Amino acid sequence: MSQELHHAAMQRVLIVEDEVDIADLIMFNLQRAGYEVLKAHDGIAGTEIAIRERPDLMVLDLMLPGRDGYSVFREVRRDARTAHIPVIMLTARAQTEDRIQGLEAGADDYLTKPFSPKELVLRVNAILKRADAPPGAVxxxxxxxxxxxxxxxxxxxxxxxxxxxxxxxxxxxxxxxxxxxxxxxxxxxxxxxxxxxxxxxxxxxxxxxxxxxxxxxxxxxxxxxxxxxxxxxxxx
Known part of the structure; x- marks a missing residue:
């Protein structure tokens, strides 16, 4: 295993997605890229896992049972333990207004369904790479x-x-x-x-x-x- 892949394996991504097939597809591609993956299929479980496990990044669907994605996002941002976890929002809503609303809420990135799993992995890589970059001058x-x-x-x-x-x-x-x-x-x-x-x-x-x-x-x-x-x- 390469040093980069080994490092990625130490990073955890939480997928909060109610469609099991999509969640499994994302998990497969992230695991193949070397990440450890956590999953939740509703907003309440997603919030609890995020606060308990404190993953390195969240892939968050907006249309969720129990608690919608925006509510999950607000809860995660409100808790000091999880406030700085990067979030990629994922949704079937393709309208510009929905994308802007997600970004204005403070999401780090946004993808609409259908999406390329490879593109999602590239975006996860990019966000985690910049979060883990050597700081140089403190x-x-x-x-x-x-x-x-x-x-x-x-x-x-x-x-x-x-x-x-x-x-x-x-x-x-x-x-x-x-x-x-x-x-x-x-x-x-x-x-x-x-x-x-x-x-x-x-x-x-x-x-x-x-x-x-x-x-x-x-x-x-x-x-x-x-x-x-x-x-x-x-x-x-």
Missing amino acids: EYEFGPFRFDKNSVKFYLENEPLDLTSTEFKLLLFLCERSGKPQDRNDLHRTVWGYSDEVHSRTLDTHMKRLRQKLGAHGAIIETVRGVGYQVASLVS
């Missing part, structure tokens, strides 16, 4: 922002501010390259591990959430028309 400061790369914690004017792992990665990437416009495709590849123009609204939704969370400081994230985004350089 802390990085940019104006009123402070990033703790070891704990993936963010501070605004020395006060903790809750960011998802994706939001943290996006803002850090932009701040480290302040004053330089970052192409949308580059942001997708760096933060999500793939470039997907079909789901480009994912990036826009995360930027919208970041600006909202940063409040008065949100204006530092600038839209560069026809290119992507940048963080403005600090004025000396």
